[in-house]
Amino acid sequence: MDIILLERVEKLGAIGDVVSVKDGYARNYLLPNKKALRANEKNKKVFEANRAKIEADNAERRSSAEAHSGNVEGKQVVLIRASSNSGQLYGSVSVRDIVDALNEQGAEVSKQMIVLERPIKTIGVFDVRVNLHPEVSVTIKVNVARSPDEADLQSQGVDVMAAMFEQDVSGFTEAYDPNAEPGEIAVEEDVAETEEEA
Numbered sequence: 001m002d003i004i005l006l007e008r009v010e011k012l013g014a015i016g017d018v019v020s021v022k023d024g025y026a027r028n029y030l031l032p033n034k035k036a037l038r039a040n041e042k043n044k045k046v047f048e049a050n051r052a053k054i055e056a057d058n059a060e061r062r063s064s065a066e067a068h069s070g071n072v073e074g075k076q077v078v079l080i081r082a083s084s085n086s087g088q089l090y091g092s093v094s095v096r097d098i099v100d101a102l103n104e105q106g107a108e109v110s111k112q113m114i115v116l117e118r119p120i121k122t123i124g125v126f127d128v129r130v131n132l133h134p135e136v137s138v139t140i141k142v143n144v145a146r147s148p149d150e151a152d153l154q155s156q157g158v159d160v161m162a163a164m165f166e167q168d169v170s171g172f173t174e175a176y177d178p179n180a181e182p183g184e185i186a187v188e189e190d191v192a193e194t195e196e197e198a
Contacts, residue, residue: 001026002039004047007058008134009035015055016047065133072109072130073138077101078151081144083123087161093120093144098128102140120144123161125154 001023008014009030012021018039021030030036037043047054079097083089095114102109115129115137123144131137145151150160 003030003036004039004043005036006047006054007035010134015058016051062133062135065136068108069132069136069138072102072107072132072140074140075102075105075107076141076143076155077105078143078145078148078155080147080151081123083146087123089121089123089144093142098140098142102130123150123154 002018002020003026005013005015005017005019013019026036026038031038037047077098079093079101081089081091081093095111095116098114098116099109099111109130109132113130113132115131117129120126120142123146126142126144127139128142129137129139143151143154145154145160153160153163
């Protein structure tokens with residue numbers, strides 16, 4: 001289906017572009033959300049007659065989004081979640097969790113603005129894009145941790161999971177005597193010295 005775009009759509013085009021898209025995408029998303037019109041002669045004339053107003057409205061929305069971007073950009077959201085010892089979350093972090101945390105900080109965003117490339121299912125710090133307008137996007141950090149202390153460490157750049165495994169490895173070390181006979185129990189050096197002195 002050929003359509004005329006009424007606003008910039010990522011990976012499609014800018015205002016006024018006539019593009020061809022799949023029928024379902026046009027019928028179910030672009031047309032109901034007033035992002036496009038069907039590309040027929042009548043709609044082309046309507047669009048050209050209203051082009052200046054559409055572009056002015058878009059510029060006004062873009063400028064207000066740019067002003068609002070200062071309130072959102074660079075924010076860090078801390079989400080405390082239960083996880084396994086390997087760092088896998090029991091469940092995942094949803095868009096709603098991120099929106100609620102941002103709005104608590106006064107960001108005023110909606111679910112449609114958050115772009116999650118893939119679900120967050122592990123502990124760590126993730127960059128998440130927020131589209132305030134089709135032409136204005138900012139990045140925030142989502143810090144997923146098991147406790148507030150762990151979140152502080154992660155925000156300082158510490159890999160909590162790697163640090164935890166390093167601590168486990170440096171636990172018990174067995175005494176080793178290279179000259180011992182097979183089956184002989186290694187004796188601590190200081191114990192052996194005291195026996196010799198006696």
